[in-house]
Amino acid sequence: MNNDQFEGNWHKVKGAAKEKWGDLTNDDIDRVNGNREKLEGEIQAKYGKSKEEAKKEVNDFIDSL
Template sequence: MNNDIFKGNWKQVKGNAKAKWGELTDDDLDQAEGNREVLEGKIQERYGKSKEEAKRDVDEWVNSL
């Protein structure tokens, strides 16, 4: 899924993201607004992951959608 499609479908997949990363708040997800880099940053903050780990997690999640 490319970034434009990801951003365009954000409202539909936002609940799925909340289910996957339960520590992310609704505010975190609203701030991301479909921006992968912001989502990765929020995952890094909440879960203490490296940038590479967060990117890999988001890649795997997007591919599973």
């Protein structure tokens, strides 16, 4: 799934994102709104991960969809 598909299907996959990253609130998920970089930033902030770690997690998540 590429970035455009991810953004376009966000309403379908946001539940899976919330399940994977349970510390993200509904407001966090709404702020992301399908934007991959915003999701990475939220993961960095909530979980204290490096940019590279967050990017890898998001890549792995998208690949699993």
